[in-house]
Amino acid sequence: MDGTVTLKRQVTLHEGHKVFSVHAWDSSGKKHTVSVRVERVRHHEDRHMDTVMNISSPQMESPSDDLVLMFPKSSTGLKRAKREAKGGWIIPPINVLENSRGPYPMELAQIVSDYSLEAQMAYSITGDGADLDPKGTFTIDKNSGNLFVTRPLDRETKASYRIIAHATGVGVNITEKPVEIIINVIDQNDNSPVFTQDPFNGNVPEAADKGHEFMSVTATDADDPDTVNAAIRYSIVKQDPESPNPNMFQINSVTGGIRVNSLGLDKEKWSKYTLTVVAADMEGRGYSSNGHSCYYCD
DSSP states (O other): OOOOOOOOSOOOOTTSEEEEEEEEEOTTOOEEEEEEEEEEEEBTTSOEEEEEEESSOTTOSSSOTTOEEEOOSSTTOOEEEOTTSSSOBOOOOEEEETTOOOOSSEEEEEEEOGGGGTSOEEEEEEEBTTTBSSTTSEEEOTTTOEEEEOSOOOTTTOSEEEEEEEEEESSSOOBOOOEEEEEEEEOOSOOOOEESSSSEEEEEOTTOOTTOEEEEOOEEOOSOTTSGGGOOEEEEEEEESOOSOTTSEEEOTTTOEEEEOSSOOOTTTOOEEEEEEEEEHHHHTSOEEEEEEEEEEO
């Protein structure tokens, strides 16, 4: 009732993470869906914990405030901590919502070397979006270690970036071992379904029984297939002609399969039907596109 997510049995994260969806219905009956990603992380005292992150919330315009990435002292990897906190966590990849409004440059994290307490350190980054195409997408302040994204990201163009952070002493012989940072671009519903052809053509026997499936339509969506943003549902919105009744055909909302819904097909009277089909993402609640299907009676 309060939306708390609990672990009901032991789970082995073979792939290092699991993604699932949580659904909620408001007082008007409207359904809302959010994706949740559970990742395996290691506590700095070698205890294990699972972190749960909302990966599709509209509020997630940027990573956590004051995210600090520490160069590791051992092989335990990056740490995650608030600036005022002691110790840290090993972090999962940084998640950035695509098409964020900014403002830009937008700070993602601060990269810090423990040596900065003893000497002035200079920070730099290399890799995807830094010194490799698309160059300049990510920058770093060489003095503070603040990491920025300079422009909106597009998941359909590039879904993740791998950058390498470097830190060297200024005027002293200190060099941190480079660390890898993965930046994932989180999907936003910014693409409409596209029919694979238009029109679709098929044939239906005039003596077909009710329930006979004789054709199917298909549409694709460029959004993340693991989210509801690419979950397409189909519906028939128009039948021409509407004889002998306007509901001669029915469509499977998930598969797009079209079947006979009523008896009375007559080739001599109505040799051709044209159906207008709508494909809508977000399980029928999002962006939509119209397509046409023409069926000829045999």
